[in-house]
Amino acid sequence: MDFLIQVVWEGLVAGVLYALIALGFVLIFKASGVFNFAQGIMVVFAALTLVGSYEKMAAAGFTGFPAAMASIVVSLAVMFALAWLVERLVLRHLVNQPDIILFMATFGLTYFLIGFGEAVFGGDPKIMITQQLGLPTGSTEFRLPGFGPNGKDGLVLIQHIDVAATVIASLMIAALALFFQYTRIGRALRAVADSHKAALSVGITLNQIWVVVWFTAGIVALVTGIMWGARSDVSFGLSNIALKALPVLIVGGFTSVPGAIAGGLIIGIGEKLGELYLAPLLLGSTMGRGVESWVAFIIALAFVMARPQGLFGDKIIERI
Amino acid sequence: MNVVADIIALDNAQPTAPRRIGEVMLKLDNVSLSFGGVKAIRDVSFDVRRGEIRAIIGPNGAGKTSMLNVINGFYHPQQGVITFKGEQRSAMRPYVAASQGIARTFQNVALFKGMSTLDNIMTGRTMKMKRGLFWQALRHGPAMAEEIEHRAVAERIIDFLEIAHIRKTPVGRLPYGLQKRVELGRALATEPELLLLDEPMAGMNLEEKQDMSRFILTVNDTFGTTIALIEHDMGVVMDLSDRIVVLDYGQKIADGTPAEVKADQKVIDAYLGVAH
Numbered sequence: 115m116d117f118l119i120q121v122v123w124e125g126l127v128a129g130v131l132y133a134l135i136a137l138g139f140v141l142i143f144k145a146s147g148v149f150n151f152a153q154g155i156m157v158v159f160a161a162l163t164l165v166g167s168y169e170k171m172a173a174a175g176f177t178g179f180p181a182a183m184a185s186i187v188v189s190l191a192v193m194f195a196l197a198w199l200v201e202r203l204v205l206r207h208l209v210n211q212p213d214i215i216l217f218m219a220t221f222g223l224t225y226f227l228i229g230f231g232e233a234v235f236g237g238d239p240k241i242m243i244t245q246q247l248g249l250p251t252g253s254t255e256f257r258l259p260g261f262g263p264n265g266k267d268g269l270v271l272i273q274h275i276d277v278a279a280t281v282i283a284s285l286m287i288a289a290l291a292l293f294f295q296y297t298r299i300g301r302a303l304r305a306v307a308d309s310h311k312a313a314l315s316v317g318i319t320l321n322q323i324w325v326v327v328w329f330t331a332g333i334v335a336l337v338t339g340i341m342w343g344a345r346s347d348v349s350f351g352l353s354n355i356a357l358k359a360l361p362v363l364i365v366g367g368f369t370s371v372p373g374a375i376a377g378g379l380i381i382g383i384g385e386k387l388g389e390l391y392l393a394p395l396l397l398g399s400t401m402g403r404g405v406e407s408w409v410a411f412i413i414a415l416a417f418v419m420a421r422p423q424g425l426f427g428d429k430i431i432e433r434i
Numbered sequence: 435m436n437v438v439a440d441i442i443a444l445d446n447a448q449p450t451a452p453r454r455i456g457e458v459m460l461k462l463d464n465v466s467l468s469f470g471g472v473k474a475i476r477d478v479s480f481d482v483r484r485g486e487i488r489a490i491i492g493p494n495g496a497g498k499t500s501m502l503n504v505i506n507g508f509y510h511p512q513q514g515v516i517t518f519k520g521e522q523r524s525a526m527r528p529y530v531a532a533s534q535g536i537a538r539t540f541q542n543v544a545l546f547k548g549m550s551t552l553d554n555i556m557t558g559r560t561m562k563m564k565r566g567l568f569w570q571a572l573r574h575g576p577a578m579a580e581e582i583e584h585r586a587v588a589e590r591i592i593d594f595l596e597i598a599h600i601r602k603t604p605v606g607r608l609p610y611g612l613q614k615r616v617e618l619g620r621a622l623a624t625e626p627e628l629l630l631l632d633e634p635m636a637g638m639n640l641e642e643k644q645d646m647s648r649f650i651l652t653v654n655d656t657f658g659t660t661i662a663l664i665e666h667d668m669g670v671v672m673d674l675s676d677r678i679v680v681l682d683y684g685q686k687i688a689d690g691t692p693a694e695v696k697a698d699q700k701v702i703d704a705y706l707g708v709a710h
Contacts, residue, residue: 297577298556298563305546305557312544315506316624317532317561 116261116268127276129382130283134338136362136374138331144307145327151220154356155227161339161348164189165240182246193332201324242343250274279341361414367427456484465514474500476684488662492681498664507531537626539617547606558623559584611642631663
């Protein structure tokens with residue numbers, strides 16, 4: 115029983131982080147109809163910028179929390195510059211092109227960022243500056259009376275960084291939701307997501323909206339990068355977690371922010387439970403590490419067949 | 435806040451003073467637009483005077499909607515000059531058109547379906563709201579005051595169009611007639627000088643048409659908003675408009691007062707067909 119709680123908690127934390135990545139996709143998909151393949155590499159790029167600029171400052175003798183905060187500011191500025199350049203150099207010239215062209219453009223962006231990132235920061239994995247950022251490290255063991263095997267006390271180990279990640283991610287999602295709901299630019303973003311021509315007719319400029327959206331996705335990428343980086347390390351391999359966002363989006367729906375959150379949690383918990391229960395069933399062993407990597411996609415497949423628009427997505431109705 | 439005063443005045447609107455039709459506000463000279471081999475508009479010239487209601491009519495495929503799209507900058511004509519408020523240009527950009535006071539509605543209703551009536555109308559205030567991202571993100575201080583101020587304008591428009599009962603409803607769930615009304619509200623929220631209406635009464639029943647006609651006349655009377663509209667209901671067109679331009683196969687075949695247009699042989703031929 116304590117083991118189950120432990121597994122569900124870990125699934126929950128992973129789920130929150132999947133939801134963050136999916137959120138980055140949803141933001142851009144809603145506002146510009148582009149499936150941004152580069153979201154995964156944006157996570158890595160943001161995290162590398164953060165660690166890289168901290169290293170530069172540390173080399174100059176500026177360390178600790180203030181330097182970490184300064185690195186955050188630098189990273190935000192870089193993500194803003196990236197958003198601005200993407201709009202100026204790529205999106206602006208591809209308005210009204212078929213979706214597949216825009217999709218391919220984000221492929222190009224992905225490989226550009228990989229190459230550019232390697233050139234600037236080098237290809238070696240880096241350690242996230244967790245402590246310098248003031249994020250908690252260490253863990254606490256909780257004793258749950260009667261939850262262990264044979265009526266003994268159960269033990270659940272909770273990493274402090276996981277709690278922090280969950281809280282920060284929830285706060286950010288809530289802040290984004292409020293921003294979209296109640297501000298002029300938030301409204302304009304939703305308007306653009308709904309109808310480009312109607313948005314243009316009331317004088318909303320698509321260019322500005324795209325910069326805001328890509329910048330927001332950049333902020334989400336930075337937060338995601340910090341949290342994932344703190345759990346493993348910061349390397350280009352991290353961009354593979356973006357692939358996990360795909361089943362999340364299929365489960366939650368490509369156009370829904372609540373969908374991204376629900377989808378993230380379902381996939382996160384689902385794959386941990388799959389590992390726990392499916393692995394013994396299929397492989398006859400509890401060492402089923404491999405199960406975790408595909409069970410998310412099986413869940414997504416089931417959703418595609420039963421509910422192609424996802425849990426919260428817009429139902430696709432074609433007029434014939 | 436002119437519109438607020440205007441709309442307040444509207445609440446106690448008396449039978450109207452004589453309308454004033456002013457100088458030429460929008461002028462199109464020899465405009466031609468084609469898509470590949472299809473010539474949508476061929477060498478059309480006409481003007482819209484300040485304060486008037488100008489109708490564009492013609493059979494299906496005559497180029498009416500293309501004409502509106504040229505005026506608000508969705509389409510860029512290959513030839514011709516557009517003069518708006520004395521400024522000449524060969525093509526408008528939608529953003530420029532909107533910021534200079536051209537608002538529009540669409541033939542097939544282009545609302546933000548997931549958003550409420552109130553939010554849809556608030557998007558019309560986007561250009562008027564200037565506070566930066568920073569204040570907005572905090573939702574505090576000047577941005578908050580600004581939000582409240584513009585919200586008041588939106589609420590006035592909602593009262594005027596008699597859609598207060600649906601102000602929180604997502605517009606995707608509304609019947610077609612009400613959607614058209616919300617779309618008009620969104621256009622009004624931009625405080626337009628020139629309002630382009632693309633078939634504002636398509637698909638409406640008699641009662642809804644009467645309501646919409648009343649709104650159009652009131653907007654024109656009270657705010658002095660210039661209106662250019664496309665409509666198929668000839669009764670409505672003849673009653674509402676000061677002058678009518680008739681298009682057929684992308685060409686202008688008549689231009690004048692309702693009485694003149696009604697008597698024009700080319701117009702009768704275009705609508706009823708000619709024996710060959």
